Amino acid sequence: MMIDIKAHIQEMLPQLSRGKRKVAEYILNNLEEAAFAPAATIARQAEISESVVVRMAVDLGFSGYKDMQENIQLFIRKRLWVADQFRQWMANEAENADGYLRVVEQDMQxxxxxxxxxxxxxxxxxxxxxxxxxxxxxxxxxxxxxxxxxxxxxxxxxxxxxxxxxxxxxxxxxxxxxxxxxxxxxxxxxxxxxxxxxxxxxxxxxxxxxxxxxxxxxxxxxxxxxxxxxxxxxxxxxxxxxxxxxxxxxxxxxxxxxxxxxxxxxxxxxxxxxxxxxxxxxxxxx
The missing domain is CATH 3.40.50.10490 (Glucose-6-phosphate isomerase like protein; domain 1)
Structure with a gap:
């Protein structure tokens, strides 16, 4: 079952050791990267050992790093609702009457x-x-x-x-x-x-x-x-x-x-x- 990973990590932060808290904070600030990067990469970026990354995932209630990563992936995917996608598209929309042709071009692409x-x-x-x-x-x-x-x-x-x-x-x-x-x-x-x-x-x-x-x-x-x-x-x-x-x-x-x-x-x-x-x-x- 997917949980709100950001809220969960923030709630658990005070209970984590200094090293694990460092990893958790890095993940919070780099959620998209953490969704796909291996534990070794997260460890290197957070300047901590890979074993600490894995233990932190367990402390958060996951069976391991992969289990936590799958939850992060689901969280990111759920966050991108159609409304968000439409908002992002409109933010890049040119102010002209033929803007709808961009939709046709995108479908062709x-x-x-x-x-x-x-x-x-x-x-x-x-x-x-x-x-x-x-x-x-x-x-x-x-x-x-x-x-x-x-x-x-x-x-x-x-x-x-x-x-x-x-x-x-x-x-x-x-x-x-x-x-x-x-x-x-x-x-x-x-x-x-x-x-x-x-x-x-x-x-x-x-x-x-x-x-x-x-x-x-x-x-x-x-x-x-x-x-x-x-x-x-x-x-x-x-x-x-x-x-x-x-x-x-x-x-x-x-x-x-x-x-x-x-x-x-x-x-x-x-x-x-x-x-x-x-x-x-x-x-x-x-």
């Missing part, structure tokens, strides 16, 4: 940067995992749910074995209850800490399922629960899901290309069913 970060072999590996899976689950909340729904609709039209995993009274866990190594769960989460998507990936791993994480941070907790990670850029005045949607479109294309005639036949069957349903409803209205 996000797409380009995303596909530079994802090596082709990793992308093709993700496609193979999806095609070979007996069943597929898609997990995502809030903004990530939008791209997930689009992906779910068309992926299910291609494969017919996809489940959209959303919060409910145990419904997602009920779906995964009988899944195993033949099945695949894909979790999408951006700028978030511990949440439903992380819990779903953790449960899927416990069941032996294969897992793919789609996230914007290399240090995201989702990465630890994933067999494969696809990194997406989400920069913008709000969290941008343009690159994530494009990634899903590319995956759908590669799956269709991989399945060839089978994919075309499946899409034609869906089109026929939709056409028949449309005609049925149209006639009933008449």
């Amino acid at each position: 996000n797409i380009q940067a995303t596909f530079k970060k994802i090596p082709p072999d990793i992308l093709f590996q993700a496609v193979e995992m999806i095609v070979k899976a007996r069943r597929i689950g898609l997990a995502g909340l809030r903004g990530a749910l939008g791209p997930n729904i689009i992906f779910y609709v068309f992926l299910n039209e291609l494969l017919g074995n996809v489940n959209l995993l959303t919060p409910g009274i145990g419904i997602s866990y009920d779906i995964l209850r009988t899944w195993n190594e033949q099945d695949l769960v894909i979790g999408s989460s951006f700028l978030m800490g511990k949440n439903f998507t992380l819990d779903i990936l953790r449960f899927a791993k416990e069941k032996g399922c294969q897992t793919i994480a789609i996230t914007d941070k290399p240090d995201s907790p989702l990465v630890q629960k994933a067999d494969l990670t696809l990194s997406v850029c989400v920069d913008g005045p709000f969290i941008s899901y343009t690159a994530a949607t494009t990634l899903f479109n590319v995956i759908l294309y590669l799956i269709g290309k991989r399945l060839k005639n089978k994919a075309i036949a499946s899409l034609e069957e869906i089109a026929k069913l939709l056409d028949e349903e449309f005609k049925k409803q149209y006639n009933e209205e008449d």
Whole structure:
């Protein structure tokens, strides 16, 4: 469970020894660095031994330095809400009528940067995992749910074995209850800490399922629960899901290309069913 690490350290400061207090104060003043730097680096900067850094983390109630660092990472991520992101964006906004074009340019940059970060072999590996899976689950909340729904609709039209995993009274866990190594769960989460998507990936791993994480941070907790990670850029005045949607479109294309005639036949069957349903409803209205 994430705690307010800054408030916790400040509360515990009087109880720490001089050396540990020195480390704690350095972390308070350099929280972003402490979120990713190894204990040896913090020790060097605070001019103290590495063992003191580790013992200080234990004194604060953590199992060790890594446990404290993970909490700091979650704290930083939770602190950057959409309002903060929007405020930072507006602070750099030029005072002109065409300022909105900067959003378009950023989305284009996000797409380009995303596909530079994802090596082709990793992308093709993700496609193979999806095609070979007996069943597929898609997990995502809030903004990530939008791209997930689009992906779910068309992926299910291609494969017919996809489940959209959303919060409910145990419904997602009920779906995964009988899944195993033949099945695949894909979790999408951006700028978030511990949440439903992380819990779903953790449960899927416990069941032996294969897992793919789609996230914007290399240090995201989702990465630890994933067999494969696809990194997406989400920069913008709000969290941008343009690159994530494009990634899903590319995956759908590669799956269709991989399945060839089978994919075309499946899409034609869906089109026929939709056409028949449309005609049925149209006639009933008449």
